[in-house]
Amino acid sequence: MIGIKKLNINDAPWKILFSALFLSFIGLIALNSISYQSQTIALNPFYKQLVFLILALVGFLISFLTPKYIIHKYAYFIYGIGSFLVMLPFLGTPHAGTYRWLDVGLPFNFQPSELAKIFLVIALARYLSDNSIKIQYFKSIIIPIVIALVPVLIVLNQPDLGTSLVMLSIIFPMLYWAGARPFYLFLLVAPIFSILSAFSVIAFSIWALLIAIIIYYSRTNIITSAGYFFGNIFFGLLARPLWDILNPYQQNRVLTFIYPDKDPLGAAYQIIQSKTAIGSGGLLGKGWGQGTQTHLKFLPVQESDFILSVIGEELGFLSIMIILLTFGYLINSVIRNSFLSKDKFSSLILIGLGSIILAHVFVNTAMTVGLIPVKGLPLPFISAGGTFLITSYLMIGLIMRFSINYSD
Numbered sequence: 001m002i003g004i005k006k007l008n009i010n011d012a013p014w015k016i017l018f019s020a021l022f023l024s025f026i027g028l029i030a031l032n033s034i035s036y037q038s039q040t041i042a043l044n045p046f047y048k049q050l051v052f053l054i055l056a057l058v059g060f061l062i063s064f065l066t067p068k069y070i071i072h073k074y075a076y077f078i079y080g081i082g083s084f085l086v087m088l089p090f091l092g093t094p095h096a097g098t099y100r101w102l103d104v105g106l107p108f109n110f111q112p113s114e115l116a117k118i119f120l121v122i123a124l125a126r127y128l129s130d131n132s133i134k135i136q137y138f139k140s141i142i143i144p145i146v147i148a149l150v151p152v153l154i155v156l157n158q159p160d161l162g163t164s165l166v167m168l169s170i171i172f173p174m175l176y177w178a179g180a181r182p183f184y185l186f187l188l189v190a191p192i193f194s195i196l197s198a199f200s201v202i203a204f205s206i207w208a209l210l211i212a213i214i215i216y217y218s219r220t221n222i223i224t225s226a227g228y229f230f231g232n233i234f235f236g237l238l239a240r241p242l243w244d245i246l247n248p249y250q251q252n253r254v255l256t257f258i259y260p261d262k263d264p265l266g267a268a269y270q271i272i273q274s275k276t277a278i279g280s281g282g283l284l285g286k287g288w289g290q291g292t293q294t295h296l297k298f299l300p301v302q303e304s305d306f307i308l309s310v311i312g313e314e315l316g317f318l319s320i321m322i323i324l325l326t327f328g329y330l331i332n333s334v335i336r337n338s339f340l341s342k343d344k345f346s347s348l349i350l351i352g353l354g355s356i357i358l359a360h361v362f363v364n365t366a367m368t369v370g371l372i373p374v375k376g377l378p379l380p381f382i383s384a385g386g387t388f389l390i391t392s393y394l395m396i397g398l399i400m401r402f403s404i405n406y407s408d
Helices: 012-037 047-065 068-073 076-084 110-129 138-156 161-178 182-197 201-216 224-238 238-245 248-258 269-281 307-315 317-340 346-368 385-401
Strands: none
Touching: 012 307, 012 317, 012 346, 012 385, 047 385, 068 076, 068 346, 068 385, 076 110, 076 138, 110 138, 110 161, 110 346, 138 161, 138 182, 161 182, 161 346, 182 201, 182 224, 182 238, 182 269, 201 224, 224 238, 269 307, 269 317, 269 346, 307 317, 307 346, 317 346, 317 385, 346 385
C-alpha cells in the first residue's frame, strides 16, 4: 500500500547517484577528447553535454522528490501523456527520414520516446501491483502486453527499432517479478525465436522439437498444446514476409552481423572500425586525445553510439572493464533494493527501470564489439545526447526514491 510519510534523504542509496556521476565523468573525458578541435562552443559535444548534465541533475531532483503516492495515483495519466508525446513528432517535419524528434524551439530537439519508456514502467507497475493475484493466469497478462504495445507500435513506426525493442524488453522481467508463470513468458517470446530460426531448416527443426518438449512438460491439454505448437509454426512461415517489410538499411545491418566481411567499406564499416579502435587501444589505451580511429574520423557516431570504442582506444580495455563493473554494481543495487522493498509497486518500478538500463548497456556494448547488429542505442550516462541523459537521471531519481524502504 502506498501511503504518505515524510521523506528522509539519509535513507536514500546515494551510492547509486555517485555511480551514475562517475560514469558521466568518464563520458565527459571521452567527449572532451572528441571535441577539443571544435570551432564553436555551440557545436562542441563536451560543452553541450555539460549543459545537459546540469538539466539532468535538475530532473533527478524532481523525480527524487516526487512522492510515491503521487506517481502511483496518476500512473495511468502519466502513461497517457507518454503515449501522446510519442505521436507528436508525426505532426512535424522528419529528421533524417524519421519522426523521432520534436522541435521545441531550443538549440536541441526533444525525443519523446525516451520519456515514454519511464512512463510505460510506471503504468505496468501500477497494473501488475494491483492485479498480482490474477497475473498467474495466461489471459491476465494480455492487458499488460496491450499496455506495452501501444507506445511500442507508435515508436516502431517512427521508425525506431532499437527503442521499441528496449520498451518490449521491459515487460518480461516485470511480468516475472509480478508472479507470471515462466511457461507463459516462454509463450510470449517463442514466436520471435520461431521467426528468427525459420531462415534455416535445421535451426527451425531443432526449435520446433524444443517447443514440443516444453509444451509436453507444461502439462496443458492436448487442444491448447496443439494451438501453441502450430501457432509457432505459423509464425515461422511469416519470416519471409516480415523480412521484406524491413527497410533496406535494417536488412543490411542484419546481413552485416552475419557476414561482417562481405561489405567492409559499406554496411560493415561501423563494426570493423569500432573493433579496430578497441583492439588498438590494448589494456591501457593510447592516451587521451591520441586515438587515431577517433581523431582521423574513421570511427562513426563516436560521440554517442560508439563512445565506448573511443574510451577503449584512448583509455584502454581496463577502463571499459571499470565502466562495466560500475554498471554491474548499479544494476545489482537496483535488483537488491527491489527484493528489500516493502510494497509491490515500488519493487516493480525498480525492476522495470533496472531493465531499461541493462538493455541499453547490453545492446550498446554488444553492438560495439560486433556481437549483435548495429542499433542506435546510446550508453547510459556516458553517450552524448540531451534527452537521453536527462531521462537517465530521471530514472536514477526514481530508483533512489523507490529504494527507500518505506511507503511515503
